[in-house]
Amino acid sequence: MSDLQRIHIVRHGETSWSLSGRHTGRTEVTLTESGEHDARGLAVLLGGVVFARVFSSPRVRARRTCELAGLGAMAEIDADLAEWDYGDFEGLRSPEIHERAPNWNVFSDGCPGGESPGAVSDRADRLIARLRGFGGNIAVFTHGHFGRVLAARWIGLPVAQARGFFMSTASVGILGHEHHDANESVIEQWNAKASGRES
16 A cells, blocks of 8 residues: 555535535535635645545536646546535525424435435545545645545544534645654644635
8 A cells, every 4th residue: 555645635616505505515606706816725735735636526616626726637537536425405505404304414414316425425534545545745636524534534533523523615634644654633723724714
């Protein structure tokens, strides 16, 4: 196995749906003007890193963020980086979902007509297994809920615990290893933003 230094998890920039709190899985939504600005700012956070591989979700919001961050030329599309499939809850805001299911939480309940927590966990584990085979720094451009699952699974937590990893739009998290030991997975940094804006 190659020595994996760090995986940089990058959430896409702001969209009109992320701004309004609508669950955005398969729907193609473009970045807002602020989202494009913040995506360009990611080059500040990522510019000093030499990446061996770059991967992006197939969704346009992730691919555009990757391009604006200056890494589009080397990006490979990976379907496993797509956002949680929200099924019947696609496009709905949490208050609207809670009218149907008052105690619903995506990380513990999943989505009717979409993905279960187990399915998303398996997808994250499959991706992590592939990434562990590469050396050097890796950037992955993905989405809020799936990015949180990826972090939780990296350190061996169940998907339900991913709810504790808040992830802003256009933010970066770094997954690494304690003392470069491949058996000691850690989260080195989380939810870093180039701008001071919260989103």
